Every structure is written in structure tokens, then in C-alpha cells.
Amino acid sequence: MILGDFGTTYCKFLDLAKPGALPTIVPSRELWPDTRVDIATGHNGQRFADHYVNELIALARGGEILIPEKDYVLLDCGSRDIKFIKYKNGKLEDMGWNAECGASMGFTIELLKKYYELDYDDLQVPDHSFSVTCGVLGMSDIFDAVISGVEVAEAVARFVKGIAINAYRFAGSPAAIYLSGGLCDNPLFVKSFPCQVTTLGRFVLLTGLSAEAQRINQSNQDDNNGR
Amino acid sequence: MIQESFPQEINHAKQVGIVGIPPLAVIQTLNRQGVKILDLDEPLIRANIENATPYLPRVYCAILRTAVINALELELDAVFIDVGPGKCDCALHTAQIMKDFLAIPVITTKNLDSSGYGFPLCEAKMDLVAKMQAITNGVKSAAPYAIQPPACRPTAGFWGVPPRDFSILSLFPDTTHIYGWTRCMENKTPADHELEAEYNPEIPTVFFAQSFCAKTASARYLAKKHPHGLYLDVDVHTTGSAKAKIQAFLELSGAGR
Numbered sequence: 051m052i053l054g055d056f057g058t059t060y061c062k063f064l065d066l067a068k069p070g071a072l073p074t075i076v077p078s079r080e081l082w083p084d085t086r087v088d089i090a091t092g093h094n095g096q097r098f099a100d101h102y103v104n105e106l107i108a109l110a111r112g113g114e115i116l117i118p119e120k121d122y123v124l125l126d127c128g129s130r131d132i133k134f135i136k137y138k139n140g141k142l143e144d145m146g147w148n149a150e151c152g153a154s155m156g157f158t159i160e161l162l163k164k165y166y167e168l169d170y171d172d173l174q175v176p177d178h179s180f181s182v183t184c185g186v187l188g189m190s191d192i193f194d195a196v197i198s199g200v201e202v203a204e205a206v207a208r209f210v211k212g213i214a215i216n217a218y219r220f221a222g223s224p225a226a227i228y229l230s231g232g233l234c235d236n237p238l239f240v241k242s243f244p245c246q247v248t249t250l251g252r253f254v255l256l257t258g259l260s261a262e263a264q265r266i267n268q269s270n271q272d273d274n275n276g277r
Numbered sequence: 278m279i280q281e282s283f284p285q286e287i288n289h290a291k292q293v294g295i296v297g298i299p300p301l302a303v304i305q306t307l308n309r310q311g312v313k314i315l316d317l318d319e320p321l322i323r324a325n326i327e328n329a330t331p332y333l334p335r336v337y338c339a340i341l342r343t344a345v346i347n348a349l350e351l352e353l354d355a356v357f358i359d360v361g362p363g364k365c366d367c368a369l370h371t372a373q374i375m376k377d378f379l380a381i382p383v384i385t386t387k388n389l390d391s392s393g394y395g396f397p398l399c400e401a402k403m404d405l406v407a408k409m410q411a412i413t414n415g416v417k418s419a420a421p422y423a424i425q426p427p428a429c430r431p432t433a434g435f436w437g438v439p440p441r442d443f444s445i446l447s448l449f450p451d452t453t454h455i456y457g458w459t460r461c462m463e464n465k466t467p468a469d470h471e472l473e474a475e476y477n478p479e480i481p482t483v484f485f486a487q488s489f490c491a492k493t494a495s496a497r498y499l500a501k502k503h504p505h506g507l508y509l510d511v512d513v514h515t516t517g518s519a520k521a522k523i524q525a526f527l528e529l530s531g532a533g534r
Binding site: 110 | 521
């Protein structure tokens with residue numbers, strides 16, 4: 051059974067028929083149009099599978115598997131949107147998905163890296179940050195800062211910190227956060243959070259889909275056993 | 278006498294539009310005279326909602342923008358628009374604007390009806406879209422409810438006004454109880470703010486309001502107060518992420534079971 055998380059910039063795949071195999075990552079623009087998987091999630095996913103799991107459910111199911119605590123906040127920062135789930139006593143307490151007003155933040159961070167040829171490993175967390183609620187609108191702050199004499203690297207770092215603070219507030223300003231999504235690989239972004247951060251990487255949604263695959267298999271077995 | 282406030286030409290009206298819930302006495306009179314009532318709050322025509330933009334800002338209640346495009350396109354003899362505490366200030370301003378651009382009488386009312394008709398549909402086991410349609414249709418009649426379906430055991434709650442886009446309701450289980458202004462609507466007491474603020478803390482509940490509506494404050498506040506509430510506001514159409522939020526909230530809460 052092949053699982054696919056079809057993101058805006060990258061798609062992630064896991065073949066459950068190959069135990070121990072690591073997920074593969076393919077840039078979305080290189081995806082073959084006739085790609086098919088058994089279970090899909092991600093905002094592009096419905097086109098590529100008959101069985102689709104919405105991203106918040108996949109995130110929640112992944113968190114249930116990967117996080118040992120009963121009380122936690124799991125925040126997913128992707129290329130296009132941010133979403134979070136909050137569990138208390140092992141049950142869903144709150145959730146949110148910002149696909150409109152908080153859009154394209156991850157995408158913009160990657161765009162800036164390429165445009166200014168920056169390495170986020172080398173950038174320090176700045177003292178100040180921009181007030182950023184949208185990736186596209188936030189770029190104006192960078193250009194204004196550069197015009198006023200701020201170094202490009204410093205201006206971009208303020209932007210990235212602004213995005214991290216915005217995402218943190220969106221998730222309810224918790225004392226600790228589990229972070230998932232592609233931005234886990236950006237050390238500047240992770241260090242910019244004003245709280246304790248545990249990174250879970252970019253395959254949490256795939257983990258959630260594997261729980262869904264188990265549920266389907268169990269259901270099929272029950273059907274075969276006449277239950 | 279409510280009829281004294283009717284302009285004379287209304288006595289020969291064949292078709293009128295309503296915005297909000299005019300007082301029962303108005304509906305009774307219209308029913309008695311055999312006047313066809315159209316609920317302008319609902320999308321009744323295929324016209325682009327942008328047609329309302331010359332009269333109302335784009336960033337404005339989608340239900341009132343819908344009422345404006347309905348009033349522009351439909352053949353009406355009058356519009357009754359409630360501007361009392363059972364509706365909103367936006368309706369008051371919209372009524373002023375409608376009076377200016379419509380060539381038909383625009384009659385403002387203040388519905389303070391307080392005799393409850395009950396809200397059996399809100400608690401019935403029924404497809405939520407059909408249930409909402411039945412409740413909104415009920416506004417056009419002053420007759421007591423002929424059918425009183427039994428209450429079901431609720432597994433989910435929907436609090437709020439009837440949404441402009443009913444498609445979000447299709448995500449809820451048939452065992453969803455309705456609260457908020459929609460309950461007041463079925464009860465024919467739209468200004469009953471105590472009834473409007475009621476909810477069931479035992480069941481996961483979506484607190485819904487139209488974007489840019491004053492009721493977003495109550496919806497958001499009550500969702501925070503509710504032990505298992507989700508606040509949601511939607512404008513003209515339900516976005517994919519709004520639908521996904523409801524779907525995930527209901528599934529992860531076990532609301533369908």
C-alpha cells in the first residue's frame with residue numbers, strides 16, 4: 051500500500067510493502083500527472099487517490115502515534131499553510147487551519163533563500179522581528195528594511211522570526227510545541243520560536259496515513275471474517 | 278395594529294420579500310391576504326453577489342449582500358426588513374440604502390415577539406441541510422408546527438445563524454442539535470438573546486457565524502467557553518479549509534458515533 055502526502059512544494063511517499071523503507075520526497079513540480087497512491091493527504095491529494103484523508107485528521111493521527119504525552123500542541127508549518135491540533139487528556143481540545151490569511155509563509159522562506167543565496171544554518175536569531183501575518187505581504191518589510199540600511203541576512207532573519215512568532219500565536223502561545231512540516235529543517239525558524247520546540251520532521255502526515263491504512267486493513271479483515 | 282403601518286399599496290401585493298424575521302403579526306397578515314413571501318436572506322437567484330457592490334461594501338455580511346441582489350432582481354411589491362434586536366445594525370443601514378434605490382416600499386419592523394412556538398426540528402434526527410431548510414421555510418408561515426418530531430440523542434451541535442452556504446451542513450451527522458439564532462428562528466422569537474446563548478456542553482459543537490457579522494463575537498466567545506467548541510466564520514462560500522476543519526473536528530471528537 052502506497053501512501054502520499056501531496057504538499058504544495060514537495061510530495062512525500064511511503065510504501066508500506068517495503069518494511070523499514072524510508073519515505074521519499076519528490077518536488078511537486080516534478081510529479082507525474084498519472085501518479086496514483088492508495089491513500090492520500092495534502093491539499094493536492096484528492097487528485098491522486100480514491101481514498102483521501104484531510105490534512106488535519108492525518109496530522110492528528112500522526113501526533114497520536116508519535117507523541118507520548120496526553121497534553122500537547124502539534125503545529126504543522128508547511129509551504130502553503132499552518133495548522134495545529136491541541137490535545138488535552140488524550141482528546142482533541144482545539145484545532146486551527148490557516149490557509150488564507152497566513153498563507154505561503156513556508157513557500158516565501160524558501161523563495162528568499164534562493165533569491166538572496168542564503169544558508170539558514172548560518173543565520174542568527176535576531177533581537178527584533180517583523181510583524182508578519184502573510185508571506186507575500188511580509189516581503190515588503192524585508193525590502194523596506196534593506197532600503198533603510200539593514201543587512202539582507204538580518205532583514206530575512208527578522209522576517210523568519212516574525213513568521214515563527216505568528217505561527218506560535220496561532221497555535222495559542224503554548225509553553226511547549228511539537229513542530230512538524232518542512233520548516234523543521236530550517237534551524238533559524240525552529241530557534242525563533244519563543245517556547246520549547248520539539249521537531250518531528252516532515253513525515254508526520256504520512257505517519258497519520260499509516261494509522262489510517264491499519265484501520266482499513268483491520269476493517270477489511272473484519273469484513274472477511276464476517277464480523 | 279400592525280396593519281396600520283402597512284402602506285396602502287401592500288393591500289394589493291402579490292409577492293413580497295422579507296429580510297430577517299418580521300413580527301408574526303406581519304406574517305399573519307400576509308398569510309391571510311394570500312401574499313407570497315420570499316425569504317431574501319437565501320440565495321434565490323443565480324446573479325453574481327458582486328452586483329450588490331454598488332450598494333454595500335464587499336467586506337460586509339454575505340446574507341445582506343444576498344438580500345440586496347435578490348431585491349434587485351426579483352419582482353416584488355414590497356420588502357419587509359426587520360431591524361430590531363432580533364436582527365442587526367447592518368440590516369438597519371441596509372434598509373436605509375434599500376429605501377433609497379428600490380422603487381417599491383421598504384418597510385422596517387422591530388420584532389419583539391416573545392411567545393415561543395417551540396423548536397422540535399432543532400432537536401430532531403434529520404439530515405442537517407433538510408432540517409435547516411425546513412426551519413428557514415417556517416419563517417414564511419404563522420401557523421403552529423403541524424409535525425412535532427421527537428428529540429434525538431445529540432452527538433454534535435451546530436450553533437449559529439443559517440449559513441449563506443448550506444454545504445457546510447452536509448458534513449454534520451443527522452443527530453446534530455441546532456442552537457443559537459436558528460433555534461430562536463424556529464421558536465419565532467428572534468430577539469430572545471438568552472435562548473440564543475444556550476448550548477449543550479456535553480456535545481462537540483461548531484459555533485458558526487457569517488464573516489463580518491456582529492455575531493462573530495458571541496460565536497467566538499461561546500466556542501472558547503464551551504469545553505469542546507470550534508469557532509468558524511465563513512463568508513460567501515465555504516472554503517476547503519473550513520470544510521476540512523469541520524470534518525476533522527467532528528471525526529476527532531467522535532461526533533458521528
